[in-house]
Amino acid sequence: MSGTKQKVVLITGAGGGMCTGINARLAKVGYALALVDFSAEAVERAVQAVTAAGGEAKPFVADVTDPAQVHALGDQVRAEFGAVDAIVNAAGVLDRKYLKDHDDDSFARALGINLVGPFRIIQEFAPAMVEQGWGRIVNISSIAGVTGYPYPSYAASKAGLSNLTRSLTIDFWGTGVTINSICPGVVDTPMVIDEVRRQVPRKVPTERIVEPDEIGAVAAFLLSDDARSINGADILIDGGATRFFQLFDRP
Template sequence: MSTQKVAIVTGAARGIGAATAQRLASDGMAVAVLDLNADSCQDTVDAITKAGGSAIAVGADVSDEAQVIDAVDTVTDKLGAPTVLVNNAGVLRDNLLFKMSVDDWDTVMGVHLRGAFLMSKTCQRHMVDAGWGRIVNLSSTSALGNRGQANYSAAKAGMQGFTKTLAIELGRFGVTANAIAPGFIQTDMTKATAERIGVPFDDFIKACADDTAVKIAGQPEDIANAVSFFAAEAARYVTGQVLYVAGKPMN
């Protein structure tokens, strides 16, 4: 029987999720590339398989319980029981509080928090059965508060509390749970933010880079590298932590 570990990365069609899926595959894991639409995952899957790795595309709305259960069952049937889960799926519905609709609030909470809850709950039984598991949740520096992001900030702060609780509950079963809180990362999502506020993306990138201590813009691979550490055997004594990957000190 193969001892290859199986990972699920949500929101893996592009950006941080795609880079993370490719990194975990290069680490030797079989990877389920999960996003809302399986077809959108094909580029990520192709990149992994072209490099000699193993991956499948899976379509699911992480905020829908039935779809999550079906997706995890599909992964288990095709690749094996997942023992590494990266909850990366996310959406933005930015607006000032007085303009923010209930749908904007619910959509962000549904994908980020409900999605992480459903995926973690469904995958943890496989980890407990195996006596080994890794859950990595994507938070954000916005968890510390950010104008125009009451929904996103609340969801990302909630992700940190969720992570710490998973660490406490699952640690005795050999399962760790940690969170990564990126600062500015150059992705399609942050490009959309620049467009929304009417700033050319190159100018937006430069301003964000200038605001860091290292004077560079973060790339998806910077987050993937951190996920790789948390997902590794070597990180067995690290759990319930929030790692800010932001190019500068964060409080």
């Protein structure tokens, strides 16, 4: 980080499993955290975990799919912290539905959370970053946005999020704001079902599940000045799972 003012990062989905690692790492490098989730209980627990470890965090309850709630969130966060310097969009949902199982609304609902939500959050908070000439945005996408994936709403929303990331580099041209995606593989959170956990040694060359802290470490790097030339990237953190033709198992 540079400058004297303590930088502020807004993290959505902050009450979730992956954010245990992201919140802790960003608090450790000195960010003040505006933690957002639509579960009041989960975000309160996340704030307690950060403050118990000596960090600074405040809870905010909002549904990122609702424009009115995102605008209200903007007002609340600015009243508490002033301008936000960085965003981590981690709110997401994995709807395990195949084509035949989707109803009229379910596909749009998943896109609303995983793709439109980050768009709304960026639209609300990025103008202040542009104004101050420095900002960092990290979108938590997925390897499901890089390869095909069994659940189409998840795959399409995450592919959309990664391409939103690439495309917004043009909006932020010359502004001092960078935007990148992290594409995790299988991370040790409640989102992961036991069957997938069991597959990890056969499907992931590192033979290990990724810890939330590893995602936090990369997010912290992307938010640093050292990462100032990394822009529009998809950073894969998947132990190499997407790097080989999956019809081959380990030798």
